[in-house]
Amino acid sequence: MELRVFDETVEPLGLIDEMASLLWHVKYFDVGTFNLLAPITDNNKRLLTEGNIIVKHDGKREVTDTAGGIWRRAAQITYVHITKDENGLEQIEAQGYMLSQWLNKRCISPQIVTTATNQSIINTMVKNNCGSSASTKRRFPRFIMLAQENIAGSTVEYANEVYAKLGQEVKARAQAGKLGYDILINERSRQYGFYLYKGKDLTAKNSEGNTPCIFSRDFDNVNEQEYTASIENCGNFIYIQGAADDSGSQPVTTVDGEGASGLELTEVFCDATDIARKYQSGETEVTIPLNTYLQMLKTRAAAELENYGKIINFVSTINTNSNLKFKQDFDLGDRITCKETKWGIQIDARITEVTETYQKGAEEIEATFGDSLPTLVDQIRKVR
Structure with a gap:
């Protein structure tokens, strides 16, 4: 695995030469994050500066467009912290967000009032406020809309709050339509692309003819599992x-x-x-x-x-040497089957989050199936 670093114009700056650990946390309904810890070298100090773009290359399958172009998830460094401990060891910590965080750079203007599917509404929001239909000043440079499948969905009447944050509205419509989204990067064409998609149905009894994806200790493809069910915040x-x-x-x-x-x-x-x-x-x-x-x-x-449904949360640490490979057999947003025989639990759930951890030459993958438990911020918003 290597980390390539670019500036915002997608000009290559170099490779991170040494790394202590990396947490690469991608989300289906929301903006992903990363956390990188590395020793201070002249190269790392030059590359790990706020505003730079990090792209992870690890041999896993990425998004390929109709012309054969390869698009990858990427993150922007927003926070840098340098420390020196009592033994004189100097380290640099870099944190940031996946590029879909950029959507919150825009407020929706003018207001959108429409009757359409969630897919169409999201595309209209993005095009009008940072894409080709936005004014020159408001357009993201080197930005295009990636080709999408026609995602089935019901038509809804929609109007946004005046000057609502674009990122928050895209997230809300994505959750309503069970859609995933991000802004990807194409290093060769030096472009950014808005990616809107729906995960595959890989459940045990799926009707689409897809090969089922079942996570269970019975199959030795998970190392640890944690199950939570809550009706504390239910409403119907x-x-x-x-x-x-x-x-x-x-x-x-x-x-x-x-x-x-x-x-x-x-x-x-x-x-x-x-x-x-x-x-x-x-x-x-x-x-x-x-x-x-x-x-x-x-x-x-x-x-x-x-937001008031029963919360079912199944977190599994996946055995990376098992029969199921991330981005090969399953990916973020896919619906899969989780099974724990001893607990008497079997659920079909969507992979909503994946955290890849790289440390000391080893890789660990943790997947969240179902819904993450609500954060304090989410709970406060509901009270309001």
Whole structure:
């Protein structure tokens, strides 16, 4: 495995010559991160500076476009910390984010009001705010939209909060549509590409004819497993309130997720006053018809209700010498089957996160199946 370093114009700067450890953490629904610890050498000190781009080459399968171009995940260094211990050992620590973090450099402007699939909405957001349809000042340089499959999905009424962060809205629509995304790099063409995709169904009983991918200690392809199930934050019926109209009346609608009643019914509330009743179309102020506005509220409500489902989290440390190879037999975003016979557990779940750890010449892969447990920040946002 080698780490290549580039500047933001994708000009190659060199290779990291020595490394103590690397944690490369990629996510399906969100922005990935990395953490690199290396000894201080003249070369490392030159390369590991904030703003530079790191690309990992480890022989694993990458994304290939129709012209044969190879696209890889990459990360930008955003934090550098240099230390010297009591024994005189000097080390440099570099941290940063996968390139999809760049989406949060933009606010959505103008506001998007549309009826479309989540795939179409995401593509419109990106094109209008940092892609080819954005003004010259707002475009990301060397940036294109990578070719995508036509991903099936229902049509929804959508309107974003005025000047919402692009990255946050892309994440929300990706979660709603069960889609993965990132910004990849092509070192040869010196380009960046927005990558939107849906993982394959590799579950034990998949109907797509794919070879099943089953993780179980019975098959010696996992070293450690950890299972968590939680209903502490469950909800299956949501009230949602929108912005006031000219008379001051605030519309309220509901989404019933499961048709539950009695003790099985758990109600939650969402304040969606950020979804404006009016928007600008050129020089004209347009008032959204009530029926359309109520459908927009239902779209938001359905997405919010996704956050209140039962949390099932299955974390496995994968045996890298087993029958299943990362990026060969399975990849981030694929749906697979997890099985633990002694615990009486078998679930079909999506691979939502993968952490690759390189240390002392050895590689370890940890995969998260299902949903990560909510962070404190997520919980605070839900309270609000």
